[in-house]
Amino acid sequence: MIAVLLFAACFPANHLDNTNDPAVGEEPDTVVLGLVPFDPIVVVGAQVEFTAKAFFPDTHYEIVTETVEWASTQPSVASVDEKGLATALTTGSTEIVITEPSGQLTTVDLTVIEEDFDPISLHIKPASLDLVVGTEHLLSALATYPDDSTGNLASSCDWWVSDPTVAMVDNDGLVLAKKDGETQITADCDGVSDQIPVTVWEKKVAIPTTGDPDLLITAFEGVSDGWWTEYTVTIRNDGETAATGFWLDLWYDRYTTPTFCEYGDEYVWVEGLEPDESATYTTSLDDGPWYYWDSVVLVDSCDDVTEKDETNNIAWEEVLTYY
Numbered sequence: 070m071i072a073v074l075l076f077a078a079c080f081p082a083n084h085l086d087n088t089n090d091p092a093v094g095e096e097p098d099t100v101v102l103g104l105v106p107f108d109p110i111v112v113v114g115a116q117v118e119f120t121a122k123a124f125f126p127d128t129h130y131e132i133v134t135e136t137v138e139w140a141s142t143q144p145s146v147a148s149v150d151e152k153g154l155a156t157a158l159t160t161g162s163t164e165i166v167i168t169e170p171s172g173q174l175t176t177v178d179l180t181v182i183e184e185d186f187d188p189i190s191l192h193i194k195p196a197s198l199d200l201v202v203g204t205e206h207l208l209s210a211l212a213t214y215p216d217d218s219t220g221n222l223a224s225s226c227d228w229w230v231s232d233p234t235v236a237m238v239d240n241d242g243l244v245l246a247k248k249d250g251e252t253q254i255t256a257d258c259d260g261v262s263d264q265i266p267v268t269v270w271e272k273k274v275a276i277p278t279t280g281d282p283d284l285l286i287t288a289f290e291g292v293s294d295g296w297w298t299e300y301t302v303t304i305r306n307d308g309e310t311a312a313t314g315f316w317l318d319l320w321y322d323r324y325t326t327p328t329f330c331e332y333g334d335e336y337v338w339v340e341g342l343e344p345d346e347s348a349t350y351t352t353s354l355d356d357g358p359w360y361y362w363d364s365v366v367l368v369d370s371c372d373d374v375t376e377k378d379e380t381n382n383i384a385w386e387e388v389l390t391y392y
Contacts, residue, residue: 101322102137102167102175103130105241107209110180110220111157117179119153121167137167147179157181180220188212188222191261193242193254198267199338200236200246208242210256210263226256235269270338283308284315284368287347289385291364302366303349306342313341315368321354323365333367 103122111117121134139149143163149155155165160183168174194209210223223242230238235250244254246269255264288303300319306312318333327333337350365385 102133102169102173104165104167104175104177105207106177106221106224107207108178108180108221109224110182110212110218110222112182112184113157113159115157117155117157119149119155119165119177121153123169133169137169140166140168141179142166142176146181155179180218182214182218186214187259188214188261191222191226191256191258191263193256193263193265195265197265198244198254200244200267200269201336202246202248202269202271204332205243205245208238208244208254208256208265210242210258212258212261222258223256226258228254228256230254230267236267284312284342286366286368288349289364289366298354300352300354300364301349302351303347304339304342304368305347306344309344311341311343315339317350318367319352320365320367323363327365327367331367 101124103124105120105122106117109117119134119139120132121137122130123133124130134153135151139151139153141147141149141155141163143161146159146161146163147155147157147165149165153167157179158181160181162178162180164176165179166174166176190213192211192213194211198206198208200206208223209221210226211219212222213219224240226242228238228240228242230236230244230252231254232250232252234248235252236247236254237245238254239245242256244267246267248269249271250269252267252269253264254267255262283306285305285307286302287305288301291298291300293299302317302319304317316333316336317339318327318331318336320327321334335352339348342348363385
């Protein structure tokens with residue numbers, strides 16, 4: 070039997086409060102740069118204030134807006150100053166680029182339109198969300214306009230959640246999971262709206278310790294079209310007994326081998342696999358600025374579980390993501 074599920078992009082909750090900073094004097098490892106808002110659309114003459122963040126492997130982040138270099142690939146369309154303030158000058162598209170001292174960079178698209186016409190449709194991405202208590206996910210609100218242009222209006226939408234005790238959402242579409250339960254998140258932009266279901270779980274791992282389950286990664290592939298990378302992971306229980314209640318974690322760009330109980334960039338809860346049962350999981354990523362991602366997937370159990378084969382719970386994939 071083949072099951073098909075979706076990953077949910079998640080980050081530990083201290084991405085919100087930045088309380089997990091490294092000790093004074095410690096040098097953080099390789100960072101991942103991020104820019105907010107993501108791919109905005111503005112009218113001629115408008116300004117956009119961007120914020121640059123550096124995410125570290127230990128899951129804390131720092132605001133680096135004033136320490137990175139800023140540039141616009143099409144300065145005649147929009148300029149950007151040293152503090153991340155972009156000014157729309159004429160219609161067209163440009164990329165806003167930030168570069169840290171080590172040379173690592175990231176970009177977002179900025180689209181400038183002549184008139185402020187309303188979108189005709191809105192779609193929240195992803196279309197559903199599964200989170201673990203204490204983690205977060207940044208939603209996109211993709212608007213389509215009468216001229217068929219599209220853009221992310223997440224930072225311009227009104228957001229609300231039907232049950233704020235289960236999850237909360239901020240003005241940029243950043244969702245924080247608070248407790249077990251189900252809720253709905255709605256975005257409204259200029260009269261068009263969309264809604265997605267959100268499920269919040271406690272992270273529990275309980276692969277049976279009797280018998281010999283064997284969770285095997287049989288396929289791991291990432292395919293990019295230059296805009297999005299589609300990941301597909303297939304796992305199978307090759308053992309004699311069922312494996313129940315475990316996680317499948319995915320890291321997009323990883324330099325070191327992950328460890329068990331470590332949060333992936335995205336992860337999915339697997340209720341269980343019977344012997345010889347397979348499951349396929351898919352997710353998509355808006356491509357980053359690097360030419361290659363060293364992606365890795367891990368079957369994750371926090372328990373010390375004996376399996377028939379202890380060497381097949383992890384797989385790597387190098388993905389070309391930028392043409």
